[in-house]
Amino acid sequence: MSINRISLYHLETLVWIGRLGTFAAAAKQLNTTQPTISARISELETRLGATLFQRNGRLMTLTPAGRLLLREYLPIWEQLQGALLRAAGFDHLSGVMRIGAGEIAAVICLPQLVATMKNRWPELTFEIDIQLTAQLIQGLLAGKIDVAFAAGPVAHPALLATPIGTVELCWVASPSVAERMGEVEGKAPVSLWSLPSHSPIHHMMKTALQGAFIHPPSIGLCSNVRMIIDILKVGEGFALLPKPMITRELEERSLVEVLAHNRVEPLMFHLVVRAGDNDPAVQQMLLLSRDIRF
Template sequence: MKRIALFHLETLMWIERLGTFAAAAQRLHTTQPAISARVREIEEQLGLALFQREGRRMVLTARARRLIQACEPLCHELEQALLDASDFAGASGTVRIGSGEIAAASCLPGWVQAIERERPGVTMEIELDLTARLMQDLLAGRRDIVFLAGPVASPGIQTAPIGTVALVWAANPALAARGGLTADLPIWSLPDHSPLHAVTHETLDAAGITRPRLHTCNNVRMLIEIVASGRGAAVLPETMVREDLARGRLAECHPRPGRALAFEAAVRARERDPVILDLFARAADLRIESAPRSL
């Protein structure tokens, strides 16, 4: 029997973890035809079929699953041993990171700086998105680590809490002085799949305030600019408006919501890549700085 390279086994393991050749190709930074070629090479060398067709899907055979279960811990231990021997000095590869806008502004810069300094061989690809899509991308293998608003409950995801962000009702100081939310001023929010949207409605309902409509914007920084320019009020993350409040560009116009936003770092529950797990352990040590309550 010819030798089977580690990259052959790695290919099988990622197909099994992510479910499709396309997802494995994306994770391994190659093409779907290249993945198919690797699978054919293994099948030819072993003399057995690794996949069988079920309807329109290709699924692993029982023998292929047993092969992966036997090889996965061995491959993981080998890679871990090599990295431990070099104290992770040789850690390399591309790690795809997803983050919500608030988490990115609150804690990501310091973490990225530490990774650049201590893991210079690691390339980071960072993309900002909404929590729901970050979850989908993580489970599908399109992202390796994500930072999102929690709490997250999924059997396929392992999470670590990284702190909370206080929320404030803010408006242009001139509008805030007119009576806050009791004045007839426009209300802005992130779209309805954001936790900020839910907090906005909770506050208005609790205060008995009705508005015929709620304006929305899907970008927090643009939302801050809209509010600061005097076009209404919004619930905003304190960490992102702290400077504006201190400078008097914004003013709190209503008591702060009782609910803060909790944030978590997350990886797939079955993640075995030692570099990704190392970065996740560092992410778990992050702490978003909470602000004292006021108003």
């Protein structure tokens, strides 16, 4: 065993493979190549005299020895990261922060948060990608984004989800469609529009309609809330939408609330990061997210 020849980069590589699950994702996170990652792990295993990973298709699964090493080293690694960050200070954040957000969060809370950070740290640059929640989670796990504003529950051992607020949902339609829905007893001959099937709102919509008298003849899918709003305004169908995004339409009565008896629980939003990520920009965004008001 040659533990005196084990370097910090060997152990950092172990941490990121353990978190992200593949050599390719770890290579992207560490800004290196997959062969380099593979070589580091091979060196680490040789010097420890133990097998740390088993290949399961594309995924790399920790062995019992690998899990033990990661569990015992991770607190040390986090302490070291914290010490280095404190030594560097948080006053001069720079670099590129990659943010993933759903369309709802991007409209409601992200602009002010980004503006606050940019005002405080002018050298910090942002790259914002608008995606659905399922895609955001995959982006985080693959190291393609640093933080995600995600709708609905998020449960993954490699991720930390912090609740940041709820958004009220309501059923809406154009006045003409609302009138038709009120006139028809037992069934509304109007179509339903929704975000795609893997979105939390789609699941909440399907659950809410189970056992209800509404049986739409068809469900149209669209990945863009604003487009759904525009479709409804011209008199096509009804939808379950976040109320803050249709405030103007409700005030102007180009859209009105329907199915008032069929209320849906508010949608919880989370700020999601990789567990143990001590990047100073990520930590500052976590702190500032406590002040978000939906």
